[in-house]
Amino acid sequence: MLASRMAGAGPGGWAQGLRRVTRSRTQARHVYDRTSRWHRFVEEPFERRARTDGLDLLRVRPGERVLELGCGAGGALIALAAAVGPAGRVVGLDLSPGMISEAAARLRRAGLADRAVLLVGDATSIPWPDVSFDALFMAFTLELFDTPEIPLVLAECRRVLRPGGRIAVVSLSRETPVGWPTRLYERLHDRFPAALDCRPIHPRLAVEAAGFAQAESRAIPLWSLRAEAVVAVRPSESGSTVGDASALLAGLEAGRRRVDAP
Numbered sequence: 001m002l003a004s005r006m007a008g009a010g011p012g013g014w015a016q017g018l019r020r021v022t023r024s025r026t027q028a029r030h031v032y033d034r035t036s037r038w039h040r041f042v043e044e045p046f047e048r049r050a051r052t053d054g055l056d057l058l059r060v061r062p063g064e065r066v067l068e069l070g071c072g073a074g075g076a077l078i079a080l081a082a083a084v085g086p087a088g089r090v091v092g093l094d095l096s097p098g099m100i101s102e103a104a105a106r107l108r109r110a111g112l113a114d115r116a117v118l119l120v121g122d123a124t125s126i127p128w129p130d131v132s133f134d135a136l137f138m139a140f141t142l143e144l145f146d147t148p149e150i151p152l153v154l155a156e157c158r159r160v161l162r163p164g165g166r167i168a169v170v171s172l173s174r175e176t177p178v179g180w181p182t183r184l185y186e187r188l189h190d191r192f193p194a195a196l197d198c199r200p201i202h203p204r205l206a207v208e209a210a211g212f213a214q215a216e217s218r219a220i221p222l223w224s225l226r227a228e229a230v231v232a233v234r235p236s237e238s239g240s241t242v243g244d245a246s247a248l249l250a251g252l253e254a255g256r257r258r259v260d261a262p
Helices: 002-007 025-058 075-084 097-109 147-160 180-191 203-209 242-254
Strands: 065-069 089-094 116-120 133-139 161-172 213-222 225-233
Touching (some): 025 075, 025 097, 025 161, 025 213, 089 097, 097 116, 180 225, 203 225
Antiparallel strands (some): 161 225
């Protein structure tokens, strides 16, 4: 039902104006394996501010279990592993074995390897049981999936989060009015779909359409482009969202710290 509701997005909805992603999973894996060794020197600086804003909104707490989808070479994993503390756990998932290898090496160098589990896998089918995580982080990953796959990814995110768990999505934004830098980038994406495989999307609208309770979003300048960081909560089993969203906002304002049992 969730995927059907998202698939039916009409004018002005989360899918409006989105470019398609035409490269295959095999092509993506090959590109990211090939670039994994220099990813943190080239792409991570470009993404750093927006990723940091997303982590700030998510506010991971000591003792929590956190999943990162599309963990890449481990830039955010270091911050997440530090935030959960020795009683917490971080799971990183990426399509590319090369990226996972780089992330593992960085965690070892940081002395945080014992807090992390790294897996090669696909976010459309997360290899983890239901309601396993307190929080989920995804930066510059959701826009790598073709439009029909975005509902599948978000449905999987909802499945593995506990009721009241938080999701933070950071992505290139197609917020209107769409300026000429975004339109130029989209044309380059159309021309070079394997090299520029991500494209701007509507992250807040997509997250809301997937049934999460919108709590907070932040627009972030990204050179001439725009990014958006969105944090939301998974509704409780009763379907209530207002209390979950209010509780998250209160936690963000007060900067509470909660230590869960391991």
